[in-house]
Amino acid sequence: MEVLRPRWLTRNVATLSGVSFLQDAASELLYPVLPIFLTAVLGAPAAVVGAVEGAAEGAASVTKVVAGRLADRSSKRRLIGLGYGLAAVGKLVIALASAWPAVLAGRCVDRLGKGIRGAPRDALLTHGAEPASRGRIFGFHRMADSAGAVVGPAVGLGLLALVGGQIQPLLWVAVVPAVLSVLLVAAVREERGDPAAVVHPSLPPWARRPTPSPPPRAAPRLPRALPQSLPGRPPPALPRRLRWLIGVLAVFSLVNFPDALLLLRAHELGLPTEGVVAAYILFNVAYAALSYPAGALSDRVPRHLVFAAGLVFFAAGYLGLGLIEDPAWVFPILLAYGGFAACTDGVGKAWVSSLAPEGLQGRAQGLFQGLTGGGILVAGLWAGFAWGDAGQVPLLVSGTAALVLAAVLVGAGRHLAAQPHRRAA
Numbered sequence: 001m002e003v004l005r006p007r008w009l010t011r012n013v014a015t016l017s018g019v020s021f022l023q024d025a026a027s028e029l030l031y032p033v034l035p036i037f038l039t040a041v042l043g044a045p046a047a048v049v050g051a052v053e054g055a056a057e058g059a060a061s062v063t064k065v066v067a068g069r070l071a072d073r074s075s076k077r078r079l080i081g082l083g084y085g086l087a088a089v090g091k092l093v094i095a096l097a098s099a100w101p102a103v104l105a106g107r108c109v110d111r112l113g114k115g116i117r118g119a120p121r122d123a124l125l126t127h128g129a130e131p132a133s134r135g136r137i138f139g140f141h142r143m144a145d146s147a148g149a150v151v152g153p154a155v156g157l158g159l160l161a162l163v164g165g166q167i168q169p170l171l172w173v174a175v176v177p178a179v180l181s182v183l184l185v186a187a188v189r190e191e192r193g194d195p196a197a198v199v200h201p202s203l204p205p206w207a208r209r210p211t212p213s214p215p216p217r218a219a220p221r222l223p224r225a226l227p228q229s230l231p232g233r234p235p236p237a238l239p240r241r242l243r244w245l246i247g248v249l250a251v252f253s254l255v256n257f258p259d260a261l262l263l264l265r266a267h268e269l270g271l272p273t274e275g276v277v278a279a280y281i282l283f284n285v286a287y288a289a290l291s292y293p294a295g296a297l298s299d300r301v302p303r304h305l306v307f308a309a310g311l312v313f314f315a316a317g318y319l320g321l322g323l324i325e326d327p328a329w330v331f332p333i334l335l336a337y338g339g340f341a342a343c344t345d346g347v348g349k350a351w352v353s354s355l356a357p358e359g360l361q362g363r364a365q366g367l368f369q370g371l372t373g374g375g376i377l378v379a380g381l382w383a384g385f386a387w388g389d390a391g392q393v394p395l396l397v398s399g400t401a402a403l404v405l406a407a408v409l410v411g412a413g414r415h416l417a418a419q420p421h422r423r424a425a
Helices: 011-030 036-043 047-071 074-095 101-125 130-161 168-173 175-187 241-253 259-270 275-297 304-325 327-355 358-385 390-418
Strands: none
Touching: 011 101, 011 130, 011 168, 011 175, 036 047, 036 101, 036 168, 036 259, 047 101, 047 259, 047 358, 047 390, 074 101, 074 168, 074 175, 101 130, 101 358, 130 168, 130 175, 130 275, 130 327, 168 175, 241 327, 241 358, 241 390, 259 275, 259 304, 259 327, 259 358, 259 390, 275 304, 275 327, 304 327, 304 390, 358 390
């Protein structure tokens, strides 16, 4: 009996969601224990934790911009495979590390892979999809991705009990799902049809037609590049509204420092390693459970309102961690903080996708992810150096800034909307 599935759930959406599930299971098995590994095992100060994660995001941000441009004019599947392959190599380097500079190198290689794969993967996710379903697509993908972020730490928690709290064995186990994710990329399919014309997504369906092919022998055949790569013609600018949106989200990223510092705060409040991992699992449970509903909601109501709700969750997480003294409060606070990731990650990508012309999806996603990744680099550096004994000042500053931006989006975010929302069929 054939199983019916929604039209938006294409083979590539399902396959790339599986790839992300495996890779995130590997990454998030490591992530909650890395701050403790760096500080308690390798003897690095808190500033190094912020610097390592900030530098890793910075490395990713540079490659995201370049990969976004390449994704519009070359094989997306190859870039995706290269990105996931580098991520697996980075995890192997971390498993071999005996000093914090090796962890820095491994994280940078890992994040370089993330930078290479992100934009082409997100562009391929939306290929052939109706604009009214993009929130669902990105929400489903983030749900699968964050489900891996639940499974990975849960496996790590069980392994910690088996190996007596040693962290090093977990680093080796994480290599396995990372390699499996690279192998699964082989199932991704990329069509090689004629490139579509660069049109604004708000045009009606009858206006979205591919550029006619040149008559035979009339002129030398053009490469598979989009119209913006024609010799002597400058690349078309991204729509002004999209540039404003990317700028606003990039400014927010300056106060969105890496979650590793939040986990370090939980550890400093008195949670043991197992408790930190358990709290991080709760965060990812909320992230996984809310990602698809938040994405689907953003297909029906203005996305700036969903994103603003995510910023309120962000403020609850940061302000809460900055003010509490009892470590038991870490668990409900990180559970609420999961709402931030669910309401902003996939929704932000869908928001950018809805404003980007069809032929510039890779470039738009690359610029968006690159600039926000660069902002996280800056945030990781300033928060790490300002951390002090407990990190309260950076947490309170960032939480307050998120509340201000949430209010701004509620009041003026409609000016960054793509078009009136319509229900997907």
